[in-house]
Amino acid sequence: MDKSAAPGRGRFICENFFMLHNQIRPGEAGEDWAEMYLDVVQESKNPYGLVHGGALFTMADCCAGRVARLDGRMYVTQDASVQFIRNVDSGRLTARGTVLNRGRRVCLIQVEIREPEGGLLFHGTFTMFCIREKAD
Numbered sequence: 001m002d003k004s005a006a007p008g009r010g011r012f013i014c015e016n017f018f019m020l021h022n023q024i025r026p027g028e029a030g031e032d033w034a035e036m037y038l039d040v041v042q043e044s045k046n047p048y049g050l051v052h053g054g055a056l057f058t059m060a061d062c063c064a065g066r067v068a069r070l071d072g073r074m075y076v077t078q079d080a081s082v083q084f085i086r087n088v089d090s091g092r093l094t095a096r097g098t099v100l101n102r103g104r105r106v107c108l109i110q111v112e113i114r115e116p117e118g119g120l121l122f123h124g125t126f127t128m129f130c131i132r133e134k135a136d
Helices: 010-015 017-021 053-071
Strands: 024-029 033-039 074-084 092-102 106-114 120-132
Touching: 017 024, 017 053, 024 053, 033 053, 053 074, 053 092, 053 106, 053 120, 092 120
Parallel strands: none
Antiparallel strands: 024 033, 033 092, 074 120, 092 106, 106 120
């Protein structure tokens, strides 16, 4: 479990079955940033043996959601703009999301996914919409 999560936020990590089903796990988190990890497995790959674009997008979306929820409120994805830069076939991928702007109802998050050697694989900007003031 994510020890950096405040009350009401740790449950999101444990109960996000879609994230867990896709082998995406939480990493460190701070006041306005968080990391997620994906250890590439066969089920993460496309028919060419590379990480599936949907796996990268899912990882980034989960990371953006985690970062948005750091304020204790509940969010859903409203919009995303992403760039698939390059790809790999193995290793532990790291997504790092950072708040660019936090408003009353909308939070703008930047997410980068990097390979183990640090090379940039994916960049995305996610608009997260607040649906509830307090997470249960």
